[in-house]
Amino acid sequence: MxxxxxxxxxxxxxxxxxxxxxxxxxxxxxxxxxxxxxxxxxxxxxxxxxxxxxxxxxxxxxxxPWGGLRVLGELGLALTILAAYILLLEPFGFIPATTLAVGALCWRMGVRPLKACMTGLLSGTSVFLLFTFGLELALPTGILELH
The missing domain is CATH 1.10.287 (Helix Hairpins)
Structure with missing residues (x-):
């Protein structure tokens, strides 16, 4: 190895x-x-x-040791989640898409669902605020856009 x-x-x-x-x-x-x-x-x-x-x-x-087909399946699922994240980023917006992606990945790593969702929400919100107000770089707002 x-x-x-x-x-x-x-x-x-x-x-x-x-x-x-x-x-x-x-x-x-x-x-x-x-x-x-x-x-x-x-x-x-x-x-x-x-x-x-x-x-x-x-x-x-x-x-x-290699984990076998189970590990290969988990890797495939992680890639599927990341591909879905890319597709959902623009229409849903950064915070909802990141909440879903990070929450799902945390859950697959063994975190309880409620804690996984909270981690996703806190991650998405804090990164959005950092980029929007700290770096002044726009991220997609999607369904959260105020009219």
């Missing part, structure tokens, strides 16, 4: 570099290159992903 972790780390590092380079191609914000703009968050994600991938290359985990 050490070799698998290292190969995955290298592939993720290449992806992080490509993602970071793609983020540099966004237009410069109106207030100048030092201000927060559309490339700020993708650049931060690229740095985090690059550091995590380097960790995989330098310090891979010991061998772990």
């Amino acid at each position: 050490k070799a698998t972790d290292r190969v995955l780390g290298i592939l993720l590092l290449v992806l992080a570099v490509a993602y970071g380079w793609g983020a540099t191609q966004f237009p410069v914000p109106f207030a100048g290159p030092e201000s927060v703009g559309p490339s700020t968050f993708p650049k931060a994600l690229a740095v985090i992903m690059g550091l995590c991938s380097l960790y995989l290359v330098v310090k891979p985990d010991e061998s772990q």
Whole structure:
């Protein structure tokens, strides 16, 4: 498994570099290159992903047994939830879609349903407020839009 972790780390590092380079191609914000703009968050994600991938290359985990079809099913379900999140983000809005996605993923990880829903709601609301008021970046409001 050490070799698998290292190969995955290298592939993720290449992806992080490509993602970071793609983020540099966004237009410069109106207030100048030092201000927060559309490339700020993708650049931060690229740095985090690059550091995590380097960790995989330098310090891979010991061998772990594969979980079989059950794990494959859980991964498929997680991908389905994330695909649904992408499709629901615009029409439902960031807060409801994030509440559903984070809540469902937390529930699949063993959290009780009420706590999973609360985690989703708190996550969606706090990230929405951070982006809207802290970073002044608009996220879709969807069904919560005030007319």
